[in-house]
Amino acid sequence: MVVSVSLIGVLLIAGSSKKPNERELYTILTALAKFFLVVSMLPTILQGKVIEFLLITVLPGLDIKFRVDAFGIFFAITSSFLWILNSLYSIGYMRALKEHAQTRYYICFAIALSATMGIAFSANLFTLFLFYEALTICTYPLVIHNETPEAKQGGKRYLAYLLGTSIAFQLFAIFLVYNVAGTLEFSNQGILAGKGSNLLLSVIFFLFIAGIGKGALMPFHLWLPAAMVAPTPVSALLHAVAVVKAGVFTILKIVLFVFGVDLLSQLGLGLVLAYCAGFTTIAASFVALKEDNLKARLAYSTVSQLSYIILGAALLSPSAITGAVMHIVVHAFGKITLFFTAGAIYVATRKKKISELDGIGRQMPFTMTAFAIASLSMIGLPPASGFLSKWYLFLGAIEADQALIFIVLAGSAVLNAFYFLPIVYAAFFKELPPGEKAERREAPAFMVVPLMLTAIGTIIILFCPSFFIDLAGMVAASATGVN
Amino acid sequence: MSISQHFPVFVILLPLISAVLIPILSRAKKIYGWYISSAATFFSFMISVSLLRTVLDKGEISYWLGNWEPPWGIEYVVDYLSGFVLVVISFIIFVITLYSRNSVDKEIPEDKVVPFYSIYMLFVAGLLGMIVTGDIFNLYVFIEISSLAGYALIAVGRKRDALIASYNYLILGTIAATFILLGIGYLYMMTGTLNMADLRERLPALYNTTVIRTAFAFFSVGLSLKIALFPLHIWLPNAYTHAPSVIAALQAATATKVGVYAMIRIMFTVFKPHFILEVVPVARLFLVLSAVAIIAGSLLAFGQKDIRRVLAYSSIGQIGYIVMGIALANRLSIIGSLIHILNHALMKGGLFLVVGAVVYKTGITDIDGFKGLGKKMPFSMAAFTICALSMVGIPLTAGFVSKWYLALGALQAGKWIMVPVILISSLLTAIYFWRIIDNIYFEGHEVEGKIDDAPPGMLVPTFALAFCCILFGIVASIPVNITGLAAEMLVGG
Numbered sequence A: 001m002v003v004s005v006s007l008i009g010v011l012l013i014a015g016s017s018k019k020p021n022e023r024e025l026y027t028i029l030t031a032l033a034k035f036f037l038v039v040s041m042l043p044t045i046l047q048g049k050v051i052e053f054l055l056i057t058v059l060p061g062l063d064i065k066f067r068v069d070a071f072g073i074f075f076a077i078t079s080s081f082l083w084i085l086n087s088l089y090s091i092g093y094m095r096a097l098k099e100h101a102q103t104r105y106y107i108c109f110a111i112a113l114s115a116t117m118g119i120a121f122s123a124n125l126f127t128l129f130l131f132y133e134a135l136t137i138c139t140y141p142l143v144i145h146n147e148t149p150e151a152k153q154g155g156k157r158y159l160a161y162l163l164g165t166s167i168a169f170q171l172f173a174i175f176l177v178y179n180v181a182g183t184l185e186f187s188n189q190g191i192l193a194g195k196g197s198n199l200l201l202s203v204i205f206f207l208f209i210a211g212i213g214k215g216a217l218m219p220f221h222l223w224l225p226a227a228m229v230a231p232t233p234v235s236a237l238l239h240a241v242a243v244v245k246a247g248v249f250t251i252l253k254i255v256l257f258v259f260g261v262d263l264l265s266q267l268g269l270g271l272v273l274a275y276c277a278g279f280t281t282i283a284a285s286f287v288a289l290k291e292d293n294l295k296a297r298l299a300y301s302t303v304s305q306l307s308y309i310i311l312g313a314a315l316l317s318p319s320a321i322t323g324a325v326m327h328i329v330v331h332a333f334g335k336i337t338l339f340f341t342a343g344a345i346y347v348a349t350r351k352k353k354i355s356e357l358d359g360i361g362r363q364m365p366f367t368m369t370a371f372a373i374a375s376l377s378m379i380g381l382p383p384a385s386g387f388l389s390k391w392y393l394f395l396g397a398i399e400a401d402q403a404l405i406f407i408v409l410a411g412s413a414v415l416n417a418f419y420f421l422p423i424v425y426a427a428f429f430k431e432l433p434p435g436e437k438a439e440r441r442e443a444p445a446f447m448v449v450p451l452m453l454t455a456i457g458t459i460i461i462l463f464c465p466s467f468f469i470d471l472a473g474m475v476a477a478s479a480t481g482v483n
Numbered sequence B: 001m002s003i004s005q006h007f008p009v010f011v012i013l014l015p016l017i018s019a020v021l022i023p024i025l026s027r028a029k030k031i032y033g034w035y036i037s038s039a040a041t042f043f044s045f046m047i048s049v050s051l052l053r054t055v056l057d058k059g060e061i062s063y064w065l066g067n068w069e070p071p072w073g074i075e076y077v078v079d080y081l082s083g084f085v086l087v088v089i090s091f092i093i094f095v096i097t098l099y100s101r102n103s104v105d106k107e108i109p110e111d112k113v114v115p116f117y118s119i120y121m122l123f124v125a126g127l128l129g130m131i132v133t134g135d136i137f138n139l140y141v142f143i144e145i146s147s148l149a150g151y152a153l154i155a156v157g158r159k160r161d162a163l164i165a166s167y168n169y170l171i172l173g174t175i176a177a178t179f180i181l182l183g184i185g186y187l188y189m190m191t192g193t194l195n196m197a198d199l200r201e202r203l204p205a206l207y208n209t210t211v212i213r214t215a216f217a218f219f220s221v222g223l224s225l226k227i228a229l230f231p232l233h234i235w236l237p238n239a240y241t242h243a244p245s246v247i248a249a250l251q252a253a254t255a256t257k258v259g260v261y262a263m264i265r266i267m268f269t270v271f272k273p274h275f276i277l278e279v280v281p282v283a284r285l286f287l288v289l290s291a292v293a294i295i296a297g298s299l300l301a302f303g304q305k306d307i308r309r310v311l312a313y314s315s316i317g318q319i320g321y322i323v324m325g326i327a328l329a330n331r332l333s334i335i336g337s338l339i340h341i342l343n344h345a346l347m348k349g350g351l352f353l354v355v356g357a358v359v360y361k362t363g364i365t366d367i368d369g370f371k372g373l374g375k376k377m378p379f380s381m382a383a384f385t386i387c388a389l390s391m392v393g394i395p396l397t398a399g400f401v402s403k404w405y406l407a408l409g410a411l412q413a414g415k416w417i418m419v420p421v422i423l424i425s426s427l428l429t430a431i432y433f434w435r436i437i438d439n440i441y442f443e444g445h446e447v448e449g450k451i452d453d454a455p456p457g458m459l460v461p462t463f464a465l466a467f468c469c470i471l472f473g474i475v476a477s478i479p480v481n482i483t484g485l486a487a488e489m490l491v492g493g
Helices: A002-015 A020-040 A042-046 A070-097 A102-120 A125-143 A149-181 A198-211 A223-229 A232-241 A243-259 A261-267 A269-290 A294-315 A318-349 A365-379 A386-399 A403-429 A445-463 A466-480 B007-025 B032-058 B080-107 B110-132 B136-155 B160-191 B196-202 B210-227 B235-242 B245-270 B273-279 B282-300 B307-328 B331-362 B378-392 B398-412 B418-442 B456-474 B477-491
Strands: A051-059 A062-068 B061-064 B075-078
Touching (some): A020 A070, A020 A102, A042 A466, A051 B398, A051 B456, A062 A070, A062 A125, A070 A102, A070 A232, A070 A243, A070 A318, A070 A445, A102 A125, A102 A243, A125 A232, A125 A243, A149 A198, A149 A223, A198 A243, A198 A261, A198 A269, A223 A294, A232 A243, A232 A294, A232 A318, A243 A261, A243 A318, A243 A466, A261 A269, A294 A318, A294 A403, A318 A365, A318 A445, A318 A466, A365 A386, A365 A403, A365 A445, A386 A403, A386 A445, B007 B032, B007 B075, B007 B110, B032 B061, B032 B075, B032 B080, B032 B110, B032 B477, B075 B080, B075 B110, B080 B110, B080 B477, B110 B136, B110 B245, B136 B160, B136 B245, B160 B196, B160 B210, B160 B235, B196 B245, B210 B282, B235 B307, B245 B273, B245 B307, B245 B331, B282 B307, B307 B331, B307 B398, B307 B418, B331 B398, B331 B456, B331 B477, B378 B398, B378 B418, B378 B456, B398 B418, B398 B456, B398 B477
Antiparallel strands (some): B061 B075
């Protein structure tokens, strides 16, 4: 149902393409409707129950089936809420820049969110794969929106990495799982225990990891910087809400609900994944340090932060999993703020590079304050919610006896500081470039308000975390059987 | 009741009679050729459906021509396999025939339209006869009828290249047919019968004789040539490229499929699966060849500038899929092959029909000529995109279903290496179709002038095929059930 809401929205949007205000209204209405529908399912889930719905059986063993559980609703709430804000922001951005092809833009967004909901609520690998691919395809027109040669290049790389990995590896893994386990349904204890030789199971595992390009594990991460050619609200969506979170969501589903915590620790694969993720975290941070283009730095920061989530799940301990799931929402709020900021800067000043941002705090105080708060979240410092998820991740590393991982987590926090704090410092404490005056030049309200809301959200989550922690805890409990 | 008893032969008689009627009645009005063809193919389709339903209800139908008892008389057999293929092929033929009216207007010289439809009906009769017959010499007769008609149809186009392509196909096709005839001859020599069921009984005792093995070899080579299995595929690209659009569509969607059907009949009904798996392990050879065909077809499609060549090489790859399923010879893989017969007919047919529409409106077949057509011919291009997605094998399209079963069949047979082959070719397919789709939707116009979408006479059939691509991607259970029964019959579960 939730999936179809935004699909209906697509029709409305398409129909009203000639009247911009009406069209935008439909987008907002659809986003609100979707969010409320998701929330309406919340009470049932919080009681520990699960909602299931079979759409259609395509082939024996292949159903399109939906299942709303704690993990799914966690992801869905985050995405649908942020879509509302992102739509407001988009309106500001698109109109300020007088962008073309706006109808196509809003339509693709609506479809993308439908696909995201589909991923969040999928009950088996087939449904998940279906919506995963749909998400790739409908975000392509968003990535190449500007239709410049660079945009097309970026788009090609986007498709190449995402479709290539998913067809060559993920689909192969799905075939193997079906062949070995006879089913594709997700289950709390996993469906692969005892179903094949260790070698075969390991191969399947690595095929999945390679095949879920949206999780941006190195070396399959290059689509993400390439996608920076998109307009900033698209990057905000891709890097906070839909695509990347769908990627790590999928990886977590595989780890927790296809393989299961017990099987993975038996096979020792949890650690392997943890090291891969750890490597990605550190390596991506180093690349981020060097980037001068703001969006590029944010992109590599995302690659790094996503690996936190994967790392948490790979540690296979309850606290770590809780931390991983928490980080989904924490990073979503933080990163979307950062990207919103980048877009606001571009709209107001046409600047894209960090080196140009000296003193901009004086011109855009609201924007840069939000940036500062979000940066704190990325680093993991209070009063931003990043502190919370990092806390759980550290706990998890201790629980799992992994000193090296602990060091990785700490080290990357330091690196985060190194590539975010200088920006904040330069914005507020350095002199403006010659010729510029210290007068207020904020971006339009449609853009600034959402970004402040998400920044405030980042703080709120730290101080009122119980809702999210509870849900995350439920996920961890169901996966590890610990209560 | 008594008429429906003769349905198996009516399926062929209708087109045959039309072939004769058309030149006679068209003296009055040229368009009668199309009317009669459409009517004949429609009724053939209806009869096929009725036959399939009877088979599903009551089991195999056996029809004796002229009421002479086999093995002296000619027997027509409609079982799960032939029933299924009959429905598929007759449906595609019907749809393409409906479509042909406008396309023929543009592409066939006026004075040749009447003979065109007449020979077209002969072609159809030949194909349908191949499917329905239970007698091996009868099979050869129909192969020749459809082949000869096919050569003529390819050559009817306005261009000289069409003549050369047709001539090449004629030479190679005749060699193929001759090989098949030799195979039949050897079988007859050793067993004294031409009836397929009878041969099935008598051959196992002779499996180890050189004569029978030679016969099988001749069959294999001859049929492989006919279906353009790599490396015997060279006639196909030119034939598909230079033929009139309708004929390209027809050939791509039906002729090779019926050829594969004949191959299945030889390998699984006349000879038992035991033969190709253990006595002379040709299955392994065909498996390798099919894998090569799949990859080579996809690779060769890359550099092509003319879209019909892209589709032609793509077809060579797709034939590889079907043969792979046969070579794996288990229930799942055969389901995959048979479903792919249906699916590829739908997808490739649809794609060629869109190309025909583009030719009709613009005369261009270059990939670059597709630029910007997304806006000018939105419906045609939508159909193209749907069929292209199905070719790649995106879930919820028909193409995915065939690949699913082929992959599972490969895994069950222990030949897991085939799965990467399937996946890699899907990726390659995605890439070369991507270039075209990119041109359609994301590039500016190249073609000048006012162009609007194809006329409904062409759009409706095209869309029907595209719709079926999605229909059978979602409600796949219908074809799966029928082909499941066929597969069990062929390899025994």
